[in-house]
Amino acid sequence: MEERKKLLQIRDLKKHFAIKRGFRNKTFVKAVDGVSLDIYKGETLGLVGESGCGKTTLGRTAIRLYEPTGGQIIYDDKTIYDGEKKIKEPMLPYRRKMQIIFQDPSASLDPRMTVGEIVGEALDIHKLYQGKNERMGRIKSLLDAVGLNTEHSNRFPHEFSGGQQQRIGIARALAVEPEFIVCDEPISALDVSIQSQVVNMLEDLQAELGLTYLFIAHDISVVRHISNRIGVMYLGNLVELAKSTELYKNPIHPYTKTLMSAVPIPDPEKTRARERLILEGDIPSPMNPPKGCKFHTRCPYATARCKEEIPQFKEYGKEHFAACHMLETYGA
């Protein structure tokens, strides 16, 4: 295996949102609460988890669309954020390198701007052209790259279908020639028939341009299809991280096991034969998360230790990480 270069390193990243409750009374939603993660150049790292587990917040905080509450972000061996050393690099040069594709394509495009203006604005900010002709040419080739008609640049976003709008969003992200793209549930707002088109396009673009993706989704089948490695999040923490085939075949964290058993199999025989693990209760409030292991309130194997002590995120197999006391005691 060739030498792998760490493109983005996240260390103990935290993002807490302050919520006002009454007069002078603040509580915090700990949307991301200490996540460490490396993303290698050229790979696709999938990120899955329930609604509200903090995967979107992690994606946005990683590229500092949200200002982190603590931790470190290192991009291409350069620290762009450090909560302790108070390093806050200006983001403008990094906006060229790190881009994001949003979940809701229609809401994420300014309704008052034409497609050409939306794509061109990114070119303007980073001064990526000389002269009007080159600008127009760039816009057209970008639209062409995502499979849109180049004559569409004078139209407004509402004139397009959901799939086309997402293509505009992708063209917009590609405009600055980024190295790293956070795909924040880019297909979950789309029609099923369009989903595969967009996923295939993202894969083609990755192969062509050598992109690195952080692919956030709640649909594990899609994530498995596109990702090299998959991380599983629960209540603001990473609970398991492994290569996608490994995670699929051999999930070791109790939460991942239940998630995997919920993935539908298109075969009624197998579905009936399969043991279905069902979690008790609801995901606890991130405003007041449980002490110790955050999963202990719903974990079928929880012990007294789980209620007190936060489990370490450790390597249990080759490049297979998880955070669980049971694994520590009994092995994977």
Add this chain to the structure above:
Amino acid sequence: MFSYIVKRILAAIATVLLVMTITFFLMNAIPGSPFLTEKSTPQQIELANEKYGLNEPYIIQLKNYVVNYFKGDLGVSLKMQEGADVGTIIFGQNKFLISIKLGLLSLLTSIILGIPLGCYAAYHRGSWIDGLLRVITTVGVAVPTFVLAAVLLIVFAVKLGWLPTLSGSLDNPLAYIMPVISLAFYDICYIAKLTRTSMLDAINQDYIRTAKAKGVKNKWIVLKHALRNSLIPVVTFLGPLTAGIITGSFVVETTFSIPGLGKYFVESVLNRDYPIIMATTVLLASLVIFMNLVVDIVYKFIDPRITYTSKEA
């Protein structure tokens, strides 16, 4: 776009004619006559009616108004300044100009202050300045003009003596300050509230985050993306606001003794001075219609999704 404007102008003319007709019948539906006083005899009234053509059938009278208006003749006053030309009454002595000047100054003030205040409050939502602005704007929307005008007069003119009381000549620019504040205060507050609400809505939209991801500077995010998307309700309010500011100046003009047009709107009705009622109503209606046309054209510029062709999508 051009054919749209032509259509709108034709519709505007039709609307003015309609306003004239309705006003004419309404003012004639009120019992009594402009010449009815305690001393007047039936013969005198008859004579006056004859002189001013009030004995003609209504439809002929209406026709005379319309035809004369197209000739630019607004008729003569029946009572307020008997025999004087209405055109001279309204446009003479700069009355109309003074009212328009006052109105436009107030309009500008309310836009220039209202929109930035609203933006500021939205961007610093929950701060003490936002709270203070909320209190001020709520009070501003609730306090009637005449109260504010009276308070301003007492404080700044009578007690402190900073600003002139009698604005008679209006030569002194300082004389405009209090009338403009009185007239614009409600609108400043209302526009600030409107802007704050729609701005808050806009800055929480996904495309604002997209702009941030592109690397757009904060200043431009506000001006180019957020403000442009939150101006529609404000612009919509500007149409009726303009009319309100011109007519609303009656109270202000009276309080500050400004020789404007405002008082004619009210006194002509009380005096049953038919030609002045007609002239002021038509003037006001034209102003409102014109402002609505301007607003609709401005819409097009801030929201390109609005098209004025009848083509079905």
